[in-house]
Amino acid sequence: MALKIGVIGTGMIGQDHIRRLTQVLSGAQITAVTDIDAVRAAAAAPAGARATNTPQELIRADDVEAVVICSWGPAHEEQLLDCIAAGKPVFCEKPLVTSEQAALRVIDAEAAFGRRLVQVGFMRRFDADYRSLKAVIDGGTLGTPLMYKSVHRNVSVPAGLYTSDMPLNDTLVHDADISRWLLDDEISAVEVRTPRRSSRGQDLRDPVMVMLYMGSGAIVDVEISVNIAYGYDIRGEVSCEQGIAALPNRPATVISDQFGIRQAIPRDWRDRFIDAYDQEFREWIIAAQKGGATGPSTWDGYAATLVGDAALRAVTSGAREPIHMRDKPDIYA
């Protein structure tokens, strides 16, 4: 039986996930959608799905067995808590929430429920290149990882909607999560440096350089540029005691023409991570059909939220800002 899914938020990524759930993957059926923009929701509803007036109506509907949240970050907490109260598996796009207190409320609710219901949209963990990189690190042939470099460049971000805090509390969450996952370690402190601003950046704090200090002593340096014009460029390289391992450039197609020999660069995340999003939903559908979740958890969303909060403190203080995590509830063991 196909998993009956309701989608909250039918903007850019909501529409892309509706496409993959209806046209690419099997085992799923979208029965309801909703958005604060009712016209957008109605336009995005696939055949056989209705638009509900509110997220609460969608979450409680009998023909919705699992929920996909693609609304804006500040709306996630309430929608997650409603899903947990209804006992329904929920895939939530990143960021999990936008403050530590909100993350703790979601953790408490899920822990009280007694098992995982929430999966967070850290799709890099499902990307074949990142999985190969992790397999090399875990294989141990290169020795202990000492440093990791993460480059996260966006062509542009929506003017007016994307604020100066968001490189640090929205975009950085991907780099924070993948660093924790690749190095199998927690982030203990964060430092931020701000070079001169890009004149393309609509007066945003852009770019930013972030240092993540891992519990083991390894250091991660992250470049975030959100208006870099030339492409969506995601890079990663780990330096270990006996060698380095890096993500390949994507896509690997080589073009030769009158401008020379070059590789095409993706325009945005939809293009670069298309297979990763497919795989994250493949694995989510299987877990949700069993009433649960897999992969990145509320705990991982909480860890990334703490990094965003610390980065915002660090950009103001100029200091290395420590991170203190609460004890991990058993359901995330």
Ligand code: NAD
């Ligand atoms: P968007 O602005 O294109 O779409 C968001 C939609 O949510 C809009 O249609 C908006 O009207 C709706 N919405 C906002 N608040 C709502 C609420 N309370 N109830 C119902 N609908 C509401 O934004 P987007 O780019 O699609 O991003 C959506 C989410 O996905 C964000 O959290 C973003 O960080 C995340 N995202 C993740 C990735 C990724 O690579 N994993 C990529 C892009 C966006």
Ligand code: ISE
């Ligand atoms: C966006 O919300 C995403 O999640 C993308 O993956 C990321 O690269 C981009 O910077 C964010 O704005």
